[in-house]
Amino acid sequence: MLSRRRFFFRAAISTLAAQIGLHFRAAAQRLPTLHPNDSRAARAITINVNGVERTLTVEPRVTLLDALRDRLGLTGTKKGCDQGTCGACTVMVNGRRIDSCLTLAVMHAGDRVVTVEGIAQNGVLHPVQRAFITHDGFQCGFCTPGQIVSAVALLNEGKRLDRETIRTEMSGNLCRCGCYPHIVDAVLEAAGTS
Amino acid sequence: MNSFRYAKPSSPSAALTEFAGERGARYVAGGTNILDLMKIAVESPPLLIDINALPLTSIEVTGDAIHVGALARLTDVAENESVRTHLPLVAIALAQSASPQLRNMATIGGNLLQRTRCPYFRDTATPCNKRAPKSGCGALGGEIRREAVLGTSEHCIATHASDLAVALAALDATVHVTGLSGNREIALHDFYRLPGDTPHVETSLDPGELIVTVSLPLLSYGARSTYLKVRDRAQYDFALASAAVALDLSGGTIRQARVALGGVATIPWRLPQAEVLLRNAPATRDTFEQAADAALAEARGRGGNDYKIALAKRTLVRALEIATA
Ligand SMILES: Cc1cc2nc3c(=O)[nH]c(=O)nc-3n(C[C@H](O)[C@H](O)[C@H](O)COP(=O)(O)OP(=O)(O)OC[C@H]3O[C@@H](n4cnc5c(N)ncnc54)[C@H](O)[C@@H]3O)c2cc1C
Ligand code: SF4
Ligand code: FES
Numbered sequence: 001m002l003s004r005r006r007f008f009f010r011a012a013i014s015t016l017a018a019q020i021g022l023h024f025r026a027a028a029q030r031l032p033t034l035h036p037n038d039s040r041a042a043r044a045i046t047i048n049v050n051g052v053e054r055t056l057t058v059e060p061r062v063t064l065l066d067a068l069r070d071r072l073g074l075t076g077t078k079k080g081c082d083q084g085t086c087g088a089c090t091v092m093v094n095g096r097r098i099d100s101c102l103t104l105a106v107m108h109a110g111d112r113v114v115t116v117e118g119i120a121q122n123g124v125l126h127p128v129q130r131a132f133i134t135h136d137g138f139q140c141g142f143c144t145p146g147q148i149v150s151a152v153a154l155l156n157e158g159k160r161l162d163r164e165t166i167r168t169e170m171s172g173n174l175c176r177c178g179c180y181p182h183i184v185d186a187v188l189e190a191a192g193t194s
Numbered sequence: 195m196n197s198f199r200y201a202k203p204s205s206p207s208a209a210l211t212e213f214a215g216e217r218g219a220r221y222v223a224g225g226t227n228i229l230d231l232m233k234i235a236v237e238s239p240p241l242l243i244d245i246n247a248l249p250l251t252s253i254e255v256t257g258d259a260i261h262v263g264a265l266a267r268l269t270d271v272a273e274n275e276s277v278r279t280h281l282p283l284v285a286i287a288l289a290q291s292a293s294p295q296l297r298n299m300a301t302i303g304g305n306l307l308q309r310t311r312c313p314y315f316r317d318t319a320t321p322c323n324k325r326a327p328k329s330g331c332g333a334l335g336g337e338i339r340r341e342a343v344l345g346t347s348e349h350c351i352a353t354h355a356s357d358l359a360v361a362l363a364a365l366d367a368t369v370h371v372t373g374l375s376g377n378r379e380i381a382l383h384d385f386y387r388l389p390g391d392t393p394h395v396e397t398s399l400d401p402g403e404l405i406v407t408v409s410l411p412l413l414s415y416g417a418r419s420t421y422l423k424v425r426d427r428a429q430y431d432f433a434l435a436s437a438a439v440a441l442d443l444s445g446g447t448i449r450q451a452r453v454a455l456g457g458v459a460t461i462p463w464r465l466p467q468a469e470v471l472l473r474n475a476p477a478t479r480d481t482f483e484q485a486a487d488a489a490l491a492e493a494r495g496r497g498g499n500d501y502k503i504a505l506a507k508r509t510l511v512r513a514l515e516i517a518t519a
């Protein structure tokens with residue numbers, strides 16, 4: 001009979017082996033050997049990100065979110081759910097807020113993207129950013145980049161805002177820490193000052 | 195997500211040709227449904243055809259209808275002045291769909307073709323006749339709180355998720371499509387297919403056919419209309435029950451009525467029996483309750499979704515009260 005220790009050791013080894021196998025499979029999937037003209041292969045696209053033309057080489061299946069984070073190193077934009085349900089990945093495309101996890105980078109060749117890194121101008125915080133600090137609009141901060149980009153876009157949309165409409169208009173951004181009342185305070189103040 | 199070929203044609207005919215050239219190809223518009231399904235391996239097309247370069251974003255008003263391009267974004271239609279003034283039920287249904295971010299992405303055509311949110315459809319480890327024909331139905335005998343009570347079959351009880359489609363069912367909208375064999379118009383009541391024993395066949399579109407325009411008739415009494423959506427959260431959630439209503443009211447009497455239900459049926463559910471009861475009846479709670487009883491007469495719950503029958507009735511009654519207020 002196997003001793004407990006041997007059993008755990010074997011179990012660990014086989015899990016490890018399975019993980020390595022998976023890893024190789026994933027790697028093989030990531031790097032298919034394709035003819036460069038095959039449109040499955042990575043292609044160069046140019047996107048204007050935070051005012052700078054950025055050329056990057058991506059496979060068609062790379063989401064805008066992954067391109068921003070993994071290819072351009074702009075990790076301010078967060079991946080919460082990866083399925084459109086949380087808003088942590090909110091960026092602006094051509095001035096409008098969207099969820100960057102549900103769109104492909106190749107679909108945005110030639111577009112203007114603004115991420116949370118592009119909200120402050122010349123080192124000066126945007127009124128929304130200042131208001132989030134004043135009103136303590138976050139705890140862990142994971143949802144905050146999405147909240148801020150969403151709020152900046154909301155102010156640009158030019159609607160009349162009160163507490164109730166802010167709650168509705170910010171409903172695409174979930175906060176696991178439940179900072180909603182403070183977020184509403186912050187957006188309300190920014191709406192009055194910007 | 196699987197690896198795929200990507201094409202971005204600039205005309206409808208080029209898109210149709212691309213589609214015809216690759217078995218299993220899919221179009222992508224806003225991407226909010228197809229890319230989600232690709233991530234969870236419910237869809238894995240070898241070719242994704244991005245239709246965003248097609249000139250189909252306009253919203254045009256003619257004498258008798260508002261013609262909405264298939265690529266118009268939900269936000270733009272919801273905020274369009276003509277839609278808001280003449281067809282508030284459409285504006286409200288859209289404004290209450292998904293989130294502001296998703297509405298900036300999602301298109302009218304894609305919204306009508308979105309797939310069900312049935313959790314078993316979305317889980318490739320469970321059987322599902324809609325996803326894998328003849329594999330069985332994971333929902334029957336499973337967790338069915340969100341499943342349908344109208345239009346179901348022994349093969350599928352999945353709820354149709356679109357809010358817009360419910361408003362369009364009430365309105366009798368027309369879907370204009372183009373395919374390799376030409377253009378045609380499909381009335382909304384012919385557009386969706388009941389699951390029956392082929393739940394994987396959801397619409398009367400032929401493979402590859404593109405939605406070009408959706409025409410919203412300017413119903414003479416469209417201004418007196420509303421959409422009421424009941425859900426677990428106040429915002430950013432699918433309907434548990436919803437009602438689209440439009441009423442022609444004069445002196446406390448209903449002359450004409452259009453009513454449809456959402457969140458409770460396998461396809462957007464127009465209610466002809468209820469409309470007959472409402473016609474020429476006094477606009478009273480009694481009338482509304484009779485209409486609601488008739489509307490749900492054929493509903494069938496299966497335990498976990500029984501509550502939807504009462505909920506749908508109340509939703510319809512309240513929507514009628516709002517529209518007559
Ligand atoms: C978190 C979340 C919440 C949501 N809440 C709601 C809600 O409350 N109410 C609601 O109604 N919806 C809701 N949705 C669904 C959303 O509205 C749809 O995903 C969206 O409308 C689909 O449009 P799209 O342009 O993004 O479609 P895509 O994902 O691009 O396409 C969807 C399907 O339609 C096909 N297609 C697209 N355009 C055309 C065309 N012109 N001709 C032929 N085929 C076409 C595609 O091939 C694909 O099969 C929600 C989605 C998410 C992710
Ligand atoms: S209800 Fe329909 S979609 Fe859901 S598991 Fe059954 S067959 Fe699939
Ligand atoms: S990560 Fe995109 S919405 Fe959650």
Ligand code: FES
Nearest residue numbers: 139141175176177
């Ligand atoms: S601050 Fe933690 S999720 Fe919002």
